[in-house]
Amino acid sequence: MDIHDLTRELHIRNETKIVMLVADGLGGLPLEPGGLTELETASTPNLDQLARRGILGGSIPVAPGITPGSGPGHLGLFGYDPVKYQIGRGALEATGIGFELEHGDVAARGNFCTLDGDGNIVDRRAGRIPTEESAPLARALRDAKVEGVEVFVEPVREHRFVVVFRGKGLGDQVDDTDPQATGVPPLLPTAREPASEKAAQVAKQFIEEAQQILKGQKKANGITLRGFAARPHLPTYKEVYGLRAAAIAVYPMYKGLARLVGMEIVGKAATLDEQIKVLEASWPKYDFFFLHYKYTDSTGEDGNFAAKVNKIEELDAAVPRITALGPDVLIVTGDHSTPSLLKSHSWHPVPTLLVSHCCRTDGSTAFGESHCQRGGLGQFESRYLMTLALANAGRLGKYGA
Amino acid sequence: MDIHDLTRELHIRNETKIVMLVADGLGGLPLEPGGLTELETASTPNLDQLARRGILGGSIPVAPGITPGSGPGHLGLFGYDPVKYQIGRGALEATGIGFELEHGDVAARGNFCTLDGDGNIVDRRAGRIPTEESAPLARALRDAKVEGVEVFVEPVREHRFVVVFRGKGLGDQVDDTDPQATGVPPLLPTAREPASEKAAQVAKQFIEEAQQILKGQKKANGITLRGFAARPHLPTYKEVYGLRAAAIAVYPMYKGLARLVGMEIVGKAATLDEQIKVLEASWPKYDFFFLHYKYTDSTGEDGNFAAKVNKIEELDAAVPRITALGPDVLIVTGDHSTPSLLKSHSWHPVPTLLVSHCCRTDGSTAFGESHCQRGGLGQFESRYLMTLALANAGRLGKYGA
Numbered sequence: 001m002d003i004h005d006l007t008r009e010l011h012i013r014n015e016t017k018i019v020m021l022v023a024d025g026l027g028g029l030p031l032e033p034g035g036l037t038e039l040e041t042a043s044t045p046n047l048d049q050l051a052r053r054g055i056l057g058g059s060i061p062v063a064p065g066i067t068p069g070s071g072p073g074h075l076g077l078f079g080y081d082p083v084k085y086q087i088g089r090g091a092l093e094a095t096g097i098g099f100e101l102e103h104g105d106v107a108a109r110g111n112f113c114t115l116d117g118d119g120n121i122v123d124r125r126a127g128r129i130p131t132e133e134s135a136p137l138a139r140a141l142r143d144a145k146v147e148g149v150e151v152f153v154e155p156v157r158e159h160r161f162v163v164v165f166r167g168k169g170l171g172d173q174v175d176d177t178d179p180q181a182t183g184v185p186p187l188l189p190t191a192r193e194p195a196s197e198k199a200a201q202v203a204k205q206f207i208e209e210a211q212q213i214l215k216g217q218k219k220a221n222g223i224t225l226r227g228f229a230a231r232p233h234l235p236t237y238k239e240v241y242g243l244r245a246a247a248i249a250v251y252p253m254y255k256g257l258a259r260l261v262g263m264e265i266v267g268k269a270a271t272l273d274e275q276i277k278v279l280e281a282s283w284p285k286y287d288f289f290f291l292h293y294k295y296t297d298s299t300g301e302d303g304n305f306a307a308k309v310n311k312i313e314e315l316d317a318a319v320p321r322i323t324a325l326g327p328d329v330l331i332v333t334g335d336h337s338t339p340s341l342l343k344s345h346s347w348h349p350v351p352t353l354l355v356s357h358c359c360r361t362d363g364s365t366a367f368g369e370s371h372c373q374r375g376g377l378g379q380f381e382s383r384y385l386m387t388l389a390l391a392n393a394g395r396l397g398k399y400g401a
Numbered sequence: 402m403d404i405h406d407l408t409r410e411l412h413i414r415n416e417t418k419i420v421m422l423v424a425d426g427l428g429g430l431p432l433e434p435g436g437l438t439e440l441e442t443a444s445t446p447n448l449d450q451l452a453r454r455g456i457l458g459g460s461i462p463v464a465p466g467i468t469p470g471s472g473p474g475h476l477g478l479f480g481y482d483p484v485k486y487q488i489g490r491g492a493l494e495a496t497g498i499g500f501e502l503e504h505g506d507v508a509a510r511g512n513f514c515t516l517d518g519d520g521n522i523v524d525r526r527a528g529r530i531p532t533e534e535s536a537p538l539a540r541a542l543r544d545a546k547v548e549g550v551e552v553f554v555e556p557v558r559e560h561r562f563v564v565v566f567r568g569k570g571l572g573d574q575v576d577d578t579d580p581q582a583t584g585v586p587p588l589l590p591t592a593r594e595p596a597s598e599k600a601a602q603v604a605k606q607f608i609e610e611a612q613q614i615l616k617g618q619k620k621a622n623g624i625t626l627r628g629f630a631a632r633p634h635l636p637t638y639k640e641v642y643g644l645r646a647a648a649i650a651v652y653p654m655y656k657g658l659a660r661l662v663g664m665e666i667v668g669k670a671a672t673l674d675e676q677i678k679v680l681e682a683s684w685p686k687y688d689f690f691f692l693h694y695k696y697t698d699s700t701g702e703d704g705n706f707a708a709k710v711n712k713i714e715e716l717d718a719a720v721p722r723i724t725a726l727g728p729d730v731l732i733v734t735g736d737h738s739t740p741s742l743l744k745s746h747s748w749h750p751v752p753t754l755l756v757s758h759c760c761r762t763d764g765s766t767a768f769g770e771s772h773c774q775r776g777g778l779g780q781f782e783s784r785y786l787m788t789l790a791l792a793n794a795g796r797l798g799k800y801g802a
Contacts (some may be wrong), residue, residue, distance in 0.1 A: 001484045006467055051642055106721040224775055358742060360749055361434050362774055378780035380465055387466025399463055400470035400483070401493050 002081060003270040003387055006399060011242040016328035016393040018243075018288045019279075020385075022069075022077060024254075025297030025317055027337025027350045027369065031305060038296075038305055038340060039351055040156065040368035042312040046319035047332060047353070047367040053332075055359045056367070058349025061336050061383060067347045070096075070310030073335030074257045078290075079241070079386030080234060087260070088172060088229020095256030096163050098156055101231040106170045106199050108228045110153075110161040111178060112137065113219035118224075119185045124178065125159040126220040134158060137220055149202050163206065163225065166222035171196030171230075174203060178224035186224045199228065208225025236262025243391060246282055248275045258290055272314065276321045283325055286391075291322075297345075300338030308340050329356045329392045331385065332367070349379050358391035403482060404788055405641040407800060416727035419644075419689045419793040420680075421786075423478060424716055425471070425655075426768065427697030428738025429750045432706060439697075439706055439741060440752055441769035443713040447720035448733060448754070454464075455731075456760045457768070458778025459750030460786060462737050468748045475658045479691075480642070480787030481635060488661070489573065489630020493511040496657030502632040507571045508599050509561040509629045512579060513538065513553075513621035517733040518617055520586045526560040527580065527621040534646055535560060538621050539609060539690050543608030550603050564607065564626065572597030572631075579625035587625045601631065635665025638689065642791060646682055649676045650693035673715065677722045684726055689790075692723075698746075701739030709741055730757045730793045732786065733768070746764030750780050757793035 028038035033400030061068040061076045062083065071092050072082035087095070090107035101107060112126035112134055126134075138155035139165070145151065147165035156162060173196040177187045189203035203225055214221045235284070237245040239262070246266045247258030255265045279289055293315055299308035323330065325358060333352040336345050351372040353364075362376030373379075377388070390396045429439035460476045462469040463484065472493050473483035488496070491508035502508060512526035513535055527535075542564070546552065550568035557563060574593040580586075590604035604626055608778055625631045638646040640663070645690035647667045648659030656666045665687070668679030673694060694716055700709035723731065735744050735755040752773040754765075763777030774780075778789070791797045 001464065003467075006464070006484070010467070151474055277675065284409060356746070358430055359436075359738070360430055360438075363771060364437075374775060376774045377465075378459070378774075380780070384465035387464060388748075389466075391466035391468065396468060396748070398468045398470050400473040400488065401490060 002084065003079060003383060004235060007079070007387060007390065007396065008240050010397045010399060011390060012395050012397050013242050014394055016287070016395060017325070018329040018331070018389050018393050019284070019291065019322060019327040020289065020333070020389065021291045021314070021322065022329045023332070023334050025300045025336060025338025025345065026334025027178055027299065027339070027346070027348050028308065028340045031338035031341055037369045038091040038300070038308040038368065039312055042314040042316065044308045044312060044367055046316045048365065049321045050319065050323070050332065051353055051364045051371060052354050053361065054353045054355035054376025055362050056351070056364045056372045058372045058375070058379040058398060059333055059352040059382040060349050060379060061382050065347045066139045066335050067345050069345065070253055070335060071257065074254070075207040076382035077300065077333065077335055077385060078261050080261065081382050085232060085234055087232050087283040089227025090162070090229040091231055092163055093156065093227070095260065096253040097162060098252030098256060099154055099162065099164060100259065101164065102166065102231070102301065103231050104168070104170065105164050105166050106230050107162060107164045108203070108225040110163050111224045111226070112159045112161070113186070113222045113287065114219050114222055115222035121179065121182045121184060121186065121222070124182060124224070125146065126169050128158050129154070129159050129219050133362050134161070134220060137214065137217065140213055141210050143213060144206050146202050146209070147206045151206060159220070165199065165202050165206070165348065167202070172199065172228045174200045176224070176226040177207065178226050186222065189225060198305050198342050202262070203228070222226050232260065234261050238262055243288040244286045244396070245288040245290065247290045250275065251292070251294055254292040263290060265342055272318050279322065280325065287346040296334065297338045298318070300340050301343060302352065303343035305340040317344040329354065329389050331384065332388060333382070350382070352377065352385070353390065354388060359392055403485065405636060408480070408788060408791065408797065409641050411798045411800055412791060413796050414643050415796050417728040417796060419691070419790050419794050420692065421730070421732045421734070421790065422692045422723065423479065424693065424694045424697040424713070424733065424735050425700045426737060426739025426746065428740070428749050429701065429709065430740035430742045430749065432742055437553060437581025439701070439709040440713055441771065443621025443710045443717065445713060445717040445768055447717045449766065451720065451731065451756050452754055452765045452768040452772060454762065454797070455754045455756035456763050456778055457752070457754050457765045457773045458755045459773045459776070459780040460734055460783040461750050461780060461782050466748050467534070468746050469737050470738060470746065471654055472658065475655065478734065478736055478785035478786060479662050480784050481662065482784055486633060486635055488633050488645045490564070490628025491630035492632055492736050494557065494628070495565055496661065497654040498557060498563060498565060500553065500555055500565060500655060501660065502565065503567065504632050504634070505569070505571060506565050506567050507573045507629055507631050508563060508565045509604070509626040511564050512625045513562070513625045514587070514625055514629070516622050516623035521795055522583045522585060522587060522623070523581065524581060525625070529559050530620050532556070532558050535562070535621060538615065538618065541614055541718065542611050543572030544614060545607050547603050547606045548611070549668040552607060555766040560621070566600060566603050566607070568603070569794070571600040571603065572576060573600065573629045575601045575629040577625070578608065578628040579627050587623065587726060590714065591627060604629070604772070621671050628686070632728040633661065639663055642678045642787065643796070644689040645686040645687045646691065646695070647677050648691045651676065652693070652695055655693040664691060673719050677719055680723065681726065698739045702744060704741050730755065730790050732790055734786065751783070753778065755789060755793060760793055773798035
């Protein structure tokens, strides 16, 4: 079942406000079995108070045991089945650097590579060329013109860049040109279906032009393209929930993901303090606020348990400014777990709390993995969090008579 | 997955008896966060004893956050995916007043309305004409004849009635004639597909005849028809579970819903006491008993916490007479929650208990929302309750070797 088949029909508009505070990679693990996780170690008096007033659970981003990237992690939180809706690599990469993809665009990830005199690949990553050297080269590729199509090239980091083709009739079913091997030449971009022939042709011309531009380079004298992908067709928050939604994020990736589901990106904020100022300022104008906090993930990825604890405490300190606004429904969760122990995203259910006047409290006394494991929301797929949010806000009518 | 694909093949017949006691709208909320719900406030020594012998859980009627009406709520309990199987408005209304729909019938909800001299609607509900006035008018509409089709008209309440067309080749894809506005005439019934052209034509003739019959009326001089719907095709309890099933309900709606899945409506009962007498009398003849108790819902809808507590206590007092019959599996649950706090159906998981000799007790000491939240059945979709019932009754064989 696609839950949007129900919410599309059942949603009601009213004056309530919903806040979804996403602490990226929030879930953790103890360093020793039986110990406390980062969230449990942190002193979080404000979140603990919310836990006493709310209902807790563990949200499963995709399915038990499946570790999501940021794309599926957020799509789940936004209520979109992350298996049904997939964001192709190229589209996610473009989104991640703040490129505003339009419907019909085809994006691909590019790698600089090193070719020998015969055109065979010697190094698939051009010696991991530093960003200072690669970024000007990526910008130089903007001179590669393809007739009838607009071409955008944006540097990423080291050997990576993004290319976006904009024009009529471009399909994204084009194979990678990276042969995943050295000693052989890059592959030609090949369409997997007739509707993508034009895009393959466009990519081929772009690669030829790029090769000319890079001819004099020592390291980065060739390119490969991977993950051709169009902007995914996601119904908007307005269509499926009837919500005017605002996204308040610092990093381009999360702004981009929110934009894909039709949220408005509001304000400019570089810190949590600034994000909350934006929240306060935009409070009257929207029904739903997605507030993204990055540092719980980055410290987890670094394997820095203590730093993650600190970042959670910083977040906790900001909570009273959010509750002071009087949201009707407040959700605190993450898009996935990032235990410092594993230094990576993980599959563990994500600590989640929901507070409303009718949430049915569950006797939890603190916000942490153990309470969430036993919480009243149980362990649930994160794609149901939005229906729970709408229900608690009185924004969903009855299904059937 | 449709669970019936499995039960259809795997079910076994034996001598066991299963009782499903449905307290309508059973789930509740505390009046103050952290307080006790209606079920937790009620003194329920008999249900608490069952809780100690049984296993508890929270059943989710449709999906997290989705509030069901009685139709989807009961279909879920009966093991039918309430999103796959939908009962159209007209069919549910006919069912609700005890009209025995046959396959091929098309039912619609009718409204009396007031038309001006030009045939435009002045009042879409005919001034909410009282039932004493509208019921005779509805019965008068039985004189509206349409060639080749049987027409049934049944009064409902105030401005509402039900009309059922019975004949060959009637489809139900016909648009409402209520324009949802005043100052304009009713719409003509229009088919959305060729297979429903005949039904649209029949409805048109019926409306014309009805208009003639109502011509002299001041308030109710016109009608509109809405929610055209055929009897849904639901496989029967016998087909999918191999059960001879009996329904013991006071209100027509619940008898009707049970009839749609092939249960037999046994006995006539106006009180719980009489329902249990029917249960006792019909005990040898059936394998499965659906016992419906209405008052937990109606008191919840009234927002009367204390009355709901009373009604739960009355139900509890009847439990020993049920257990005295020695059911092999006894389930106590509801079709949805109806917290007095919200004065309406809600999405909250429904307290559910199951007792059998092999149910794996979970240490619960009382029947209530908190115990159910932490119970051994977890939070589960109600459509799996029937497979649990069959399994606990030894009525399901092994899937695969």
